[in-house]
Amino acid sequence: MWERRLKGRNMLLFPVRISCLPSVLECIRTFCLVLLLTLIFSLLKLLLQDPVVILNVPLGVISRIEKMGGASSRGENSYGLDITCKDMRNLRFALKQEGHSRRDIFEVLTKYAFPQSHNSLFFAFVNEEKFSENGWMVYNPMSEYRRQGLPNERWRVTFINEHYGLCDTYPSLLVVPYNATDDDLKKVAAFRSRNRIPVLSWIHPETQAVIMRCSQPLVGMSGKRNKDDERYLDIIREANGQISKLTIYDARPNVNAVANKATGGGYEGEDAYPNAELFFLDIHNIHVMRESLKKLKDIVYPNVEESHWLSSLESTHWLEHIKLVLTGAIQVADKVSSGRSSVLVHCSDGWDRTAQLTSLAMLMLDSYYRTIEGFEVLVQKEWISFGHKFASRIGHGDKNHADADRSPIFLQFIDCVWQMSKQFPTAFEFNEQFLITILDHLYSCRFGTFLYNSEFLREKEKVTEKTLSLWSFINSEKSKYTNPFYSKEVNRALYPVASMRHLELWVNYYIRWNPRIRQQQPNPVEQRYMELLALRDDYIRRLEELQITNNSKISNSSASSTSPSQMVSQVQTHF
Numbered sequence: 423m424w425e426r427r428l429k430g431r432n433m434l435l436f437p438v439r440i441s442c443l444p445s446v447l448e449c450i451r452t453f454c455l456v457l458l459l460t461l462i463f464s465l466l467k468l469l470l471q472d473p474v475v476i477l478n479v480p481l482g483v484i485s486r487i488e489k490m491g492g493a494s495s496r497g498e499n500s501y502g503l504d505i506t507c508k509d510m511r512n513l514r515f516a517l518k519q520e521g522h523s524r525r526d527i528f529e530v531l532t533k534y535a536f537p538q539s540h541n542s543l544f545f546a547f548v549n550e551e552k553f554s555e556n557g558w559m560v561y562n563p564m565s566e567y568r569r570q571g572l573p574n575e576r577w578r579v580t581f582i583n584e585h586y587g588l589c590d591t592y593p594s595l596l597v598v599p600y601n602a603t604d605d606d607l608k609k610v611a612a613f614r615s616r617n618r619i620p621v622l623s624w625i626h627p628e629t630q631a632v633i634m635r636c637s638q639p640l641v642g643m644s645g646k647r648n649k650d651d652e653r654y655l656d657i658i659r660e661a662n663g664q665i666s667k668l669t670i671y672d673a674r675p676n677v678n679a680v681a682n683k684a685t686g687g688g689y690e691g692e693d694a695y696p697n698a699e700l701f702f703l704d705i706h707n708i709h710v711m712r713e714s715l716k717k718l719k720d721i722v723y724p725n726v727e728e729s730h731w732l733s734s735l736e737s738t739h740w741l742e743h744i745k746l747v748l749t750g751a752i753q754v755a756d757k758v759s760s761g762r763s764s765v766l767v768h769c770s771d772g773w774d775r776t777a778q779l780t781s782l783a784m785l786m787l788d789s790y791y792r793t794i795e796g797f798e799v800l801v802q803k804e805w806i807s808f809g810h811k812f813a814s815r816i817g818h819g820d821k822n823h824a825d826a827d828r829s830p831i832f833l834q835f836i837d838c839v840w841q842m843s844k845q846f847p848t849a850f851e852f853n854e855q856f857l858i859t860i861l862d863h864l865y866s867c868r869f870g871t872f873l874y875n876s877e878f879l880r881e882k883e884k885v886t887e888k889t890l891s892l893w894s895f896i897n898s899e900k901s902k903y904t905n906p907f908y909s910k911e912v913n914r915a916l917y918p919v920a921s922m923r924h925l926e927l928w929v930n931y932y933i934r935w936n937p938r939i940r941q942q943q944p945n946p947v948e949q950r951y952m953e954l955l956a957l958r959d960d961y962i963r964r965l966e967e968l969q970i971t972n973n974s975k976i977s978n979s980s981a982s983s984t985s986p987s988q989m990v991s992q993v994q995t996h997f
Contacts, residue, residue, distance in 0.1 A: 557893025
């Protein structure tokens with residue numbers, strides 16, 4: 423084993439002999455190159471002049487490493503390592519039993535793939551890359567609320583959570599009704615799960631209806647009431663200026679919401695909240711979603727069974743869950759826009775399904791969020807700052823593969839965005855590669871963007887000071903992620919068709935690693951995108967040059983046509 427330094431990164435090299443496939447007589451010599459960032463297995467086929475096969479696996483993507491076989495194992499590929507990844511891949515590496523090479527590789531991979539389990543730093547904290555853009559400057563909460571026209575006479579900014587004393591999973595800056603005092607907020611917090619009080623996410627520029635988010639009320643089996651919470655929801659309704667009731671969307675199935683009463687939770691009953699109407703959206707919990715993705719993974723990797731493909735896909739219920747999330751978001755958006763009614767969205771704790779619904783509804787209603795910058799702001803605001811538990815849901819650096827807190831909630835959101843971009847191909851400034859890149863670095867731990875569970879913990883670990891932002895990486899190569907067909911439309915609401923007939927499996931993401939479905943390299947679609955972007959930029963440049971030339975001609979023409987008396991008059995006006 424040798425240790426070297428490569429572009430500021432430690433790397434470990436292991437000379438390893440990997441057993442060959444049955445059809446190849448010569449063994450394959452390779453090096454396992456373990457970077458703090460990336461594990462690269464290069465398989466060099468010496469007998470046949472086949473191209474080099476490179477599997478690029480960021481260490482953060484690894485979910486589980488298992489030893490395969492033992493000293494008594496016989497036969498090809500019976501001894502080695504099984505690596506389960508978070509991005510739909512399962513990799514198996516057959517090794518020779520001599521020399522204990524498997525033990526060395528297993529120990530080093532385990533150490534660097536699971537830094538949290540070994541009291542080590544994430545790679546993001548030692549990443550020495552340089553970018554031309556500073557992604558941490560993308561989102562400023564005060565600037566974003568000002569863009570929405572806030573604060574105003576009905577809504578105010580409060581710093582009651584400046585030191586995260588009110589709610590340690592909320593951001594420090596919150597927007598609440600003008601007529602609600604900070605003392606009111608403290609009383610309401612005591613009646614909401616994890617103190618996640620109803621706060622504003624977005625306000626409609628015309629109807630002044632708002633999208634609010636929170637967690638479930640602590641009703642319990644006894645049906646407890648809280649006058650402060652009830653009054654607070656009335657204040658939210660009145661701030662709209664409309665007569666209509668406040669609409670509450672509970673993301674859970676009705677039966678789940680009722681069951682949560684047994685653990686002290688629950689929902690807003692009609693008796694306690696007569697000026698509100700409650701709807702359940704039937705979106706299942708994190709455990710159901712985790713199992714659904716597991717089933718999907720089983721049918722797309724490493725084999726795709728053609729004869730039963732449609733029935734196998736249906737049995738995963740993945741697209742059914744995507745449909746329910748989109749349907750719920752459409753209801754929220756339509757109620758705010760067409761119904762002119764303020765809405766309150768929650769699930770149990772308000773950091774999973776709630777984030778899906780609010781962010782998708784905002785994407786449907788606000789064209790700013792369909793730009794590259796706007797989408798980055800949306801993710802920073804509704805997901806990162808409002809406490810989606812990225813560390814728990816993804817399992818960053820944690821070897822506990824079976825952790826019940828893991829769930830593909832953010833992946834579902836990005837899938838829903840992709841479904842919308844398919845139905846409205848000119849409405850989004852970003853392309854498919856933009857979404858895939860976000861998901862790849864959701865797992866990679868190369869950047870600090872998705873690390874930890876809350877803004878409070880990120881500030882404690884000084885993430886913005888010690889790590890790089892994913893948006894630095896993306897915004898430094900923005901043309902790579904730009905949709906050449908984008909047509910800017912201001913304030914146009916988009917309502918996708920949430921029907922199983924219109925939803926598709928995202929093949930370029932879920933099946934991209936399947937060895938039997940090889941994509942063309944280089945990708946002809948991406949190449950064409952780049953050509954179109956270059957043409958567009960050239961046309962814009964020419965148009966600007968023509969405008970400058972034309973303006974110059976008009977200026978010269980105006981000057982030459984001015985009479986002497988007019989010139990005297992113009993001079994005299996200065997005195």
